Amino acid sequence: MDTLTQSVIAQTYWDKGLKYFKAGDDATTAIQNLYFDWRPPFDLNSLAAIIGALYANNYWAANQSEGQRMSVTTLAYDISAAIGINISDATRAAQFAFSRWYGLFVRANTNNSGEIPKAGTLTASPDVLVNGNSPLSPRLIITNWNQATWGPQPNLKNYAYGRAQSLNIGVSITAPTCSMYYTDAGFLPPPSSWNKVFTFDDQNPTSPFVDISGATTLTPQTRAATKDAFGVNFPGSGHYCMITAASSEFFTNAPDAGQGNWNSTTWLQYNGAAGWHNIDVSQTGKATLKFYNQDSTAERFVFEAHCVNMDEGGRVSMAVSGLMPTTEAKIHQKYQVVRAEVEIPANFTGELEVDFGKLPPNAAITFYKYWVVTKGHEHHRAAAVMRQDLRAAVNMEPVLLPMGDFTFVGSM
Numbered sequence: 001m002d003t004l005t006q007s008v009i010a011q012t013y014w015d016k017g018l019k020y021f022k023a024g025d026d027a028t029t030a031i032q033n034l035y036f037d038w039r040p041p042f043d044l045n046s047l048a049a050i051i052g053a054l055y056a057n058n059y060w061a062a063n064q065s066e067g068q069r070m071s072v073t074t075l076a077y078d079i080s081a082a083i084g085i086n087i088s089d090a091t092r093a094a095q096f097a098f099s100r101w102y103g104l105f106v107r108a109n110t111n112n113s114g115e116i117p118k119a120g121t122l123t124a125s126p127d128v129l130v131n132g133n134s135p136l137s138p139r140l141i142i143t144n145w146n147q148a149t150w151g152p153q154p155n156l157k158n159y160a161y162g163r164a165q166s167l168n169i170g171v172s173i174t175a176p177t178c179s180m181y182y183t184d185a186g187f188l189p190p191p192s193s194w195n196k197v198f199t200f201d202d203q204n205p206t207s208p209f210v211d212i213s214g215a216t217t218l219t220p221q222t223r224a225a226t227k228d229a230f231g232v233n234f235p236g237s238g239h240y241c242m243i244t245a246a247s248s249e250f251f252t253n254a255p256d257a258g259q260g261n262w263n264s265t266t267w268l269q270y271n272g273a274a275g276w277h278n279i280d281v282s283q284t285g286k287a288t289l290k291f292y293n294q295d296s297t298a299e300r301f302v303f304e305a306h307c308v309n310m311d312e313g314g315r316v317s318m319a320v321s322g323l324m325p326t327t328e329a330k331i332h333q334k335y336q337v338v339r340a341e342v343e344i345p346a347n348f349t350g351e352l353e354v355d356f357g358k359l360p361p362n363a364a365i366t367f368y369k370y371w372v373v374t375k376g377h378e379h380h381r382a383a384a385v386m387r388q389d390l391r392a393a394v395n396m397e398p399v400l401l402p403m404g405d406f407t408f409v410g411s412m
Contacts, residue, residue, distance in 0.1 A: 060253075209246070
């Protein structure tokens with residue numbers, strides 16, 4: 001069978017799946033209908049992908065133990081229950097379906113292409129744009145697809161925009177919508193600390209996405225930008241994080257209400273429809289970064305400073321008042337890592353004080369926070385699988401899960 005024929009058949013099943021979705025069929029009924037529609041040879045992976053994409057709201061955070069991600073367990077159960085496929089085969093198909101993002105995709109960095117979990121830096125999204133007091137058009141934002149735009153100005157309303165792409169899904173998205181939030185600079189603040197950003201005219205909490213011609217219906221593989229500018233007033237002249245969250249008729253993408261460390265780390269890595277921007281220019285060489293232990297138990301965390309092209313002989317320090325003594329290191333390499341580990345009390349909000357001196361124009365320093373998941377923890381095995389760390393799973397070694405980062409660069 002040639003590629004063109006395969007593509008036509010695949011589109012046929014996307015169209016049929018959409019018909020069942022619009023008719024109000026539940027997921028298991030749609031699975032049965034698609035199964036009966038399928039002409040040999042049957043492709044279980046494709047069926048799982050179609051159902052997972054169109055019924056995404058059914059599967060997002062559906063299993064508490066899996067956290068804030070599409071639930072492989074729930075989709076596998078639905079497939080097995082609907083058409084009698086053994087659970088092992090159904091699980092493999094569900095894993096395939098959720099190994100990439102179907103729908104509106106917001107990048108974590110410019111190298112992202114739809115893989116799940118997201119790879120590389122998780123908080124350098126080019127799809128979060130702030131342009132000071134200068135408006136931008138959707139056409140310009142889409143044309144300059146890989147251009148990072150981050151020029152926040154204090155004490156005025158900044159123009160802000162989001163980007164997204166209709167990726168992998170085989171049907172048009174008719175209700176593409178963007179929400180934006182900002183929060184204090186730090187490490188993966190919980191949604192309870194996010195500040196909702198309204199459109200520049202203060203009239204709407206969301207903006208539709210439009211394609212380069214201004215259409216609000218996005219065909220597959222279409223790049224899009226927000227039709228309306230958002231207006232964000234950053235209080236003071238400090239550093240801030242900002243978030244773009246995309247939603248559609250298939251995926252609501254509401255912020256997590258339950259919170260907790262497990263939910264936060266899975267949300268960061270597995271939510272393909274959201275992006276963080278945690279990069280800023282440092283003028284002073286000092287900053288305060290907020291951090292959280294969202295669990296009801298004391299947990300261990302690691303803070304790391306990754307130093308690139310900093311002046312030899314300079315110093316980097318990290319400290320948490322009353323909790324973590326100052327960890328300081330002298331710079332002697334072009335790339336150097338400074339590390340500190342600390343136990344943080346339950347339900348704790350703190351501030352990491354960092355001092356790294358004035359950065360040269362080509363220098364950068366990224367502060368990372370990792371959650372240390374130890375043996376005996378209810379999520380240890382899942383954490384090891386998430387990080388693809390077989391040795392940690394077998395030997396019950398600690399697993400480090402990313403809990404956000406923040407990058408400072410030197411001014412030009």
